[in-house]
Amino acid sequence: MSLRAAVDKTKAYLCLECGICTGSCPVSRHRDAYSPRLTVEKALLFSEDESVHDPEMWSCLTCGTCDLRCPSTVDFTGFMRSMRERARQVGESGVCTHADTLAALIDLQRMPGFRRQASWLGRGAKTRSRSSTYYFGGCLPFLDVVFKEIGFDGRGIGNSSVRLLNQLGIIPAVSEGEVCCGHDEYWTGGGDLVKELAKRNVAAIKKTGAKRVVFSCPECYHMFKHVYSEFVRGMGLEVVFLLDLLSEKMGDIRLNSRKTKVTYHDPCRLAKSDDIIEEPRNVLKSIPDLELAEMTRRGKDALCCGSSNWVSCSRVNKKIQVERLDEAISTGAQVLVTACPKCNIHLRCALRDEDCSGQIEITDAVTLVAGSLGGKKRGR
Amino acid sequence: MPCKWHPLTAMENAAKDGFTCDAGPTVIPVKCTGLVKVSFLLKLFAKGFDGVLVLGCEEGDCHYYNGSQRCGEIVKETQEILEIAGVPGKRLGFHMISESGGKEYKRVLGNFLKQFKKTTRRRKRVASRGRR
Ligand code: SF4
Numbered sequence: 001m002s003l004r005a006a007v008d009k010t011k012a013y014l015c016l017e018c019g020i021c022t023g024s025c026p027v028s029r030h031r032d033a034y035s036p037r038l039t040v041e042k043a044l045l046f047s048e049d050e051s052v053h054d055p056e057m058w059s060c061l062t063c064g065t066c067d068l069r070c071p072s073t074v075d076f077t078g079f080m081r082s083m084r085e086r087a088r089q090v091g092e093s094g095v096c097t098h099a100d101t102l103a104a105l106i107d108l109q110r111m112p113g114f115r116r117q118a119s120w121l122g123r124g125a126k127t128r129s130r131s132s133t134y135y136f137g138g139c140l141p142f143l144d145v146v147f148k149e150i151g152f153d154g155r156g157i158g159n160s161s162v163r164l165l166n167q168l169g170i171i172p173a174v175s176e177g178e179v180c181c182g183h184d185e186y187w188t189g190g191g192d193l194v195k196e197l198a199k200r201n202v203a204a205i206k207k208t209g210a211k212r213v214v215f216s217c218p219e220c221y222h223m224f225k226h227v228y229s230e231f232v233r234g235m236g237l238e239v240v241f242l243l244d245l246l247s248e249k250m251g252d253i254r255l256n257s258r259k260t261k262v263t264y265h266d267p268c269r270l271a272k273s274d275d276i277i278e279e280p281r282n283v284l285k286s287i288p289d290l291e292l293a294e295m296t297r298r299g300k301d302a303l304c305c306g307s308s309n310w311v312s313c314s315r316v317n318k319k320i321q322v323e324r325l326d327e328a329i330s331t332g333a334q335v336l337v338t339a340c341p342k343c344n345i346h347l348r349c350a351l352r353d354e355d356c357s358g359q360i361e362i363t364d365a366v367t368l369v370a371g372s373l374g375g376k377k378r379g380r
Numbered sequence: 381m382p383c384k385w386h387p388l389t390a391m392e393n394a395a396k397d398g399f400t401c402d403a404g405p406t407v408i409p410v411k412c413t414g415l416v417k418v419s420f421l422l423k424l425f426a427k428g429f430d431g432v433l434v435l436g437c438e439e440g441d442c443h444y445y446n447g448s449q450r451c452g453e454i455v456k457e458t459q460e461i462l463e464i465a466g467v468p469g470k471r472l473g474f475h476m477i478s479e480s481g482g483k484e485y486k487r488v489l490g491n492f493l494k495q496f497k498k499t500t501r502r503r504k505r506v507a508s509r510g511r512r
């Protein structure tokens with residue numbers, strides 16, 4: 001797509017130059033050189049050449065705060081994606097993080113003979129090869145290995161998710177053919193590869209006879225819900241976020257009490273793009289004796305975890321993360337709960353930053369809930 | 381994937397003694413095995429290599445202090461990832477070899493290649509530059 005076409009598609013031509021986007025942007029707050037308003041202006045006024053070689057485009061977190069606040073409803077994140085797509089066509093790319101491990105994982109998952117081992121889910125998680133419900137774990141088992149050193153427990157999230165589904169009487173299917181959902185590739189401007197991954201995933205899931213797919217990662221959920229239809233016609237799968245599903249069924253699960261004060265960090269994809277804001281909180285509140293303290297910025301106003309798509313992790317990103325951690329710590333909570341494995345990883349990493357005002361335990365909502373599983377199931 | 385310091389010298393010495401390997405491995409020397417990243421190793425498997433053997437200098441011999449020890453950790457991490465992807469972890473080997481370790485090299489390579497004997501060997505491809 002040319003930049004001109006991207007401007008038309010995302011209605012960037014409606015921009016009023018009001019600067020609300022830049023005022024709302026977590027990156028612009030710490031980095032003068034980056035401004036979404038300026039990015040739109042440059043694309044409208046100058047040549048395409050100038051825009052696609054601008055390194056600042058890789059600073060955007062695609063968090064979507066600007067989209068929500070723009071009075072002209074410019075789809076800035078969509079515009080940014082198209083611009084990156086164009087930039088990649090002319091050989092540009094963002095600076096990868098973690099020595100490119102995460103992109104290499106996609107290559108690995110495309111290798112002939114790749115067979116994802118279901119054993120990663122660990123003990124106590126009951127799965128089948130055929131079922132009407134599918135559990136999509138995405139890159140969790142791999143992230144578990146890569147980020148073990150900062151205490152990230154990806155296997156635990158997968159294990160907890162399946163155990164919670166089991167508690168609801170659901171034994172989900174998993175497949176050897178499941179691959180990365182392609183979220184990061186998509187948001188850094190990828191096209192053909194995302195299409196390939198989408199097709200493989202949908203085919204693998206359909207083979208299990210599943211009609212419904214349950215997710216524990218907001219980004220995978222986002223891809224299936226909003227993006228896959230672009231690549232796979234007539235997907236015919238119902239997509240559900242696990243905490244959303246659980247929030248209606250918490251009455252069926254008996255939980256042990258847990259006297260802790262927690263605060264909840266809204267992942268961008270979940271809150272800003274999919275409106276799942278109260279559901280995770282309701283799930284947390286169903287744990288007896290648990291106290292939920294709110295941060296000032298919550299729901300759609302929540303601050304992004306500061307890093308995304310495994311590109312550009314700089315001092316600026318650390319500052320955003322530390323800002324969010326400080327906000328969480330100031331609530332007096334002992335535990336910072338999130339619902340996205342990546343927020344979990346990024347915030348964990350920033351905990352080691354010397355500017356951070358204190359320490360706080362970080363965990364995923366499903367891990368916390370599954371950790372309280374105890375007594376016998378009520379009913380059914 | 382030998383380090384260019386001691387292991388590569390050991391390999392050259394072995395070659396001078398007339399050692400050849402039927403499997404015809406692709407040799408990718410590195411400046412220090414401490415520079416090897418998880419992504420390098422994964423990409424080699426993704427490119428169709430059946431196995432990767434990394435050869436580092438012995439502890440204390442590293443020209444850059446602790447490169448081969450660091451590589452040992454990277455290899456362990458990569459093996460765990462490979463296992464999840466359905467590739468036996470031992471397809472990625474790691475050994476420390478001294479400068480005079482020509483014989484040791486022959487033994488290590490022989491042992492490493494044994495595991496592939498039974499599987500039909502695919503044509504090994506030379507690593508070219510990958511997707512970024
Ligand atoms: S908020 Fe919307 S209208 Fe205002 S400067 Fe940004 S893109 Fe333009």
Ligand code: SF4
Binds near residue numbers: 026063
């Ligand atoms: S998507 Fe987020 S990071 Fe990107 S310009 Fe908008 S507010 Fe800033």
